[in-house]
Each structure stands twice: as structure tokens, then as C-alpha cells.
Amino acid sequence: MGLVESVSLRSVLDSRGNPTVEASVYTESGGHGRALAPSGASTGEYEAIELPAEEAIAAAREHAVPRLEGRVFAGDQREVDSALRAADGTDDFSQIGANSAVAISMAAAKAGADVAGLPLYQHLGGAFRGRNFPVPLGNVVGGGEHAQEATAIQEFLAAPVGAPNVRDAVFANAAVHHEVSEILEDRGIAAGLGDEGAWAPPLSDADALELVAEAVETVADDFGFEVKFGLDMAAAERYDAESETYVFGDETRSTAEQVDYVAGLVDEYGLAYVEDPLDEDDYEGFAALTERVGDRTLVCGDDLFVTNTERLRTGIEQDAANSILVKPNQIGTLTEAFDAIELAVSNGYGPVVSHRSGETEDTTIAHLAVATDAPFIKTGTVGGERTAKLNELIRIADEA
Numbered sequence: 001m002g003l004v005e006s007v008s009l010r011s012v013l014d015s016r017g018n019p020t021v022e023a024s025v026y027t028e029s030g031g032h033g034r035a036l037a038p039s040g041a042s043t044g045e046y047e048a049i050e051l052p053a054e055e056a057i058a059a060a061r062e063h064a065v066p067r068l069e070g071r072v073f074a075g076d077q078r079e080v081d082s083a084l085r086a087a088d089g090t091d092d093f094s095q096i097g098a099n100s101a102v103a104i105s106m107a108a109a110k111a112g113a114d115v116a117g118l119p120l121y122q123h124l125g126g127a128f129r130g131r132n133f134p135v136p137l138g139n140v141v142g143g144g145e146h147a148q149e150a151t152a153i154q155e156f157l158a159a160p161v162g163a164p165n166v167r168d169a170v171f172a173n174a175a176v177h178h179e180v181s182e183i184l185e186d187r188g189i190a191a192g193l194g195d196e197g198a199w200a201p202p203l204s205d206a207d208a209l210e211l212v213a214e215a216v217e218t219v220a221d222d223f224g225f226e227v228k229f230g231l232d233m234a235a236a237e238r239y240d241a242e243s244e245t246y247v248f249g250d251e252t253r254s255t256a257e258q259v260d261y262v263a264g265l266v267d268e269y270g271l272a273y274v275e276d277p278l279d280e281d282d283y284e285g286f287a288a289l290t291e292r293v294g295d296r297t298l299v300c301g302d303d304l305f306v307t308n309t310e311r312l313r314t315g316i317e318q319d320a321a322n323s324i325l326v327k328p329n330q331i332g333t334l335t336e337a338f339d340a341i342e343l344a345v346s347n348g349y350g351p352v353v354s355h356r357s358g359e360t361e362d363t364t365i366a367h368l369a370v371a372t373d374a375p376f377i378k379t380g381t382v383g384g385e386r387t388a389k390l391n392e393l394i395r396i397a398d399e400a
């Protein structure tokens with residue numbers, strides 16, 4: 001039925017104007033799936049390797065495609081993904097590229113769904129999937145590696161935790177984005193947009209915190225439900241291993257000071273979410289912060305866990321966090337992203353399915369979040385490659 005007949009690969013544009021890998025999978029029965037790889041800028045040291053698109057395509061054509069065509073069924077995701085692993089033969093997909101791997105993995109899932117005549121979320125989630133929808137975390141202000149001359153903290157994320165449905169949540173985030181723009185205009189602060197479509201104003205972190213707090217309060221009043229906010233500090237990008245300090249703008253902090261600082265922000269601003277507050281090697285620092293504030297906010301590991309079950313297991317053993325960011329291209333296959341979610345959930349960690357700063361019109365992560373009943377999805381606020389996922393969530397909610 002769903003035997004893979006052919007796999008084709010090409011290089012296309014991503015949202016930063018860089019080449020990325022697109023895969024098409026066709027089955028003998030006429031099923032088809034197409035998927036595109038995203039790309040990070042503030043990548044974790046332990047992520048699977050993204051190769052230059054043309055290199056990844058050539059390597060996958062040579063090593064992976066022959067192991068798939070006529071040999072695996074598109075609907076059998078584990079079989080597809082273990083064929084990709086076997087074809088690559090390394091731990092980090094450095095042979096065929098995690099970008100080729102993830103594009104093929106997601107395209108096969110879509111071809112499997114097509115053969116089964118099911119929407120992707122239903123194919124992935126099965127008959128017993130949950131009925132919840134993820135709360136979208138929407139990047140409204142940002143800097144770090146995603147914009148020049150802007151905040152040191154990478155992302156300020158609206159979190160409409162009280163929204164009654166996914167549509168209202170998505171529109172609340174867009175309203176926060178508009179509100180931020182109005183406040184900036186009133187204060188005469190010119191700002192461009194960062195890679196993810198967030199405002200990138202030349203503000204200190206302290207000023208940006210005040211501004212976003214004001215914007216979410218206004219929108220919460222307008223919409224009549226609770227809208228909080230959170231942060232992705234992307235602290236690994238700000239950690240200087242030699243001096244063992246974090247440098248955020250004009251401020252330099254020791255690890256203990258960084259823990260104090262973040263714990264203070266959680267209480268001062270009622271933060272719903274803090275991602276990568278410490279360096280990607282600092283399980284201990286994460287654990288110290290989680291002990292302090294883990295009962296009232298999500299402490300999420302992105303660069304810390306890189307969607308890798310082994311690193312997540314270490315985190316679980318050390319009580320390092322209570323949440324994991326899930327980016328399929330960090331690990332290379334949908335199977336391993338699923339495994340990370342399953343391990344997280346069974347240990348009380350909340351999975352947050354996530355886009356990358358370099359994105360495409362691909363909507364797989366919206367389906368992945370719904371299929372796994374993930375409590376949160378982080379996929380921007382405005383901009384076509386972000387709204388592709390947000391609008392897909394609204395469509396899924398309408399049809400579910």
C-alpha cells in the first residue's frame with residue numbers, strides 16, 4: 001500500500017533567504033508528502049548537524065534514498081526513520097545532514113497520512129490522541145542572535161494562558177505584537193523586525209521587560225482572559241566559559257547571580273515560561289533555578305536538551321527543568337522527536353513544540369503539537385512562515 005516508490009530532494013528558499021532542503025515522498029499507491037527543513041541561528045552545541053543544503057541533498061541521494069525506495073512503507077514512521085539513521089551511520093546526522101533527514105522524515109509522515117486518507121495530526125496521533133490544543137507562545141520582542149542592536153534576551157514571548165480556544169490565543173498574540181508597536185511609536189523608538197518577525201527595538205532588557213508587561217496587560221484587559229509572558233534567554237549564547245559569567249548587554253552575572261536574576265523576574269513579572277536561562281552545559285544551574293521557581297513557571301531546556309532523549313534523561317535525573325523544547329530538526333527525525341515528547345510527558349515535563357528562526361511554509365510542527373497533546377507551541381506571531389503554522393492550528397481546531 002504505502003510502499004515508498006520515490007524520494008526527491010531539492011534546494012528551496014527559507015525565510016532568511018537561505019537555501020534549505022525540501023523532500024517529496026511518493027508511494028506506489030499514489031500517496032504523496034512534501035516537507036521542508038527549518039534552520040536555527042542560535043543553535044545548541046549538541047544539535048544534530050545541518051549541512052549546506054546542496055551537500056545534504058547529494059549525500060542523502062547517495063546514502064538514504066536507495067534505502068527507502070521500494071524498501072520501506074511511508075506509514076511506518078519508525079521504519080522510515082531507522083532507515084535514515086542506518087543510511088547516515090553517525091550519531092549526529094553529519095553524513096546526510098539533519099536537514100535532509102528531517103525533511104524526508106516529515107515528508108514520509110505526510111505521504112503515510114495521504115495513503116491513510118487522514119489529516120497529518122490524526123495519522124501521527126492515532127485514535128487515542130488527546131483533545132487539547134497547544135497554547136501558542138508568540139515572540140513579540142527579541143534580539144540576541146535573531147536581530148542586531150536590539151535586546152540581549154533573545155525572545156519575549158506572549159503567553160495567552162487563559163485563552164478559551166486556539167483562535168483567540170493566536171489573535172491575542174497578534175494583538176500584543178500590535179500593542180508593542182504602538183507603545184514604541186508613542187515613545188518615538190524606531191524598531192525593525194528580527195528573524196522571527198518580533199520587534200527588535202534598541203532597548204535594554206529591563207526596558208523591554210516593562211514594555212512587554214504593559215502590552216500584555218492591555219491585551220489581557222481587551223480580550224478578557226489572562227495573557228502572561230515568558231522569555232527565551234538563549235543563555236548559552238551569552239555565557240563566557242573562561243570568566244564563567246553571563247554577559248547580557250551592560251550586565252555581567254555569575255551563575256548564582258543569573259539564577260537570582262531570573263528567579264526575581266519570574267516573581268516580578270509573573271513569567272509563565274523561561275527557556276534556556278543558563279548555559280547548555282549547566283544542568284546544576286538549571287536545577288537550582290527549577291527548585292526555586294519550578295512550582296510557578298515552566299523552566300524549559302532548548303539548547304540544554306536539543307530534543308535528545310539521552311540529554312533529557314540526564315536532566316530528569318538531576319531535576320534540571322520541568323519542560324523541554326521540541327524541534328524535530330535538532331535531532332533529525334520525527335520518531336526521535338516523538339520519543340523525546342513521550343519521555344518528557346511520562347516524567348512530568350511539559351513539551352513545547354517549536355519552530356526555528358529560519359523557517360518555511362511547512363506546517364508539520366502544528367500537527368505534531370496537536371498529535372501529541374503538547375501543552376505549548378512556539379511558532380512566532382506574524383509573518384507568513386509563522387502564520388502558516390498558526391493558521392493551520394486554527395484549521396485543525398475547526399475540523400477536529
Ligand SMILES: C=C(OP(=O)(O)O)C(=O)O
Pocket residue numbers: 039040041042043044232234302354355356357358
Ligand atoms: C527558535 C529558536 O531559535 P533558533 O532557531 O535560532 O535556535 C530558539 O532558540 O528557541
Ligand SMILES: [Mg+2]
Pocket residue numbers: 232234275276302303325
Ligand atoms: Mg531557544
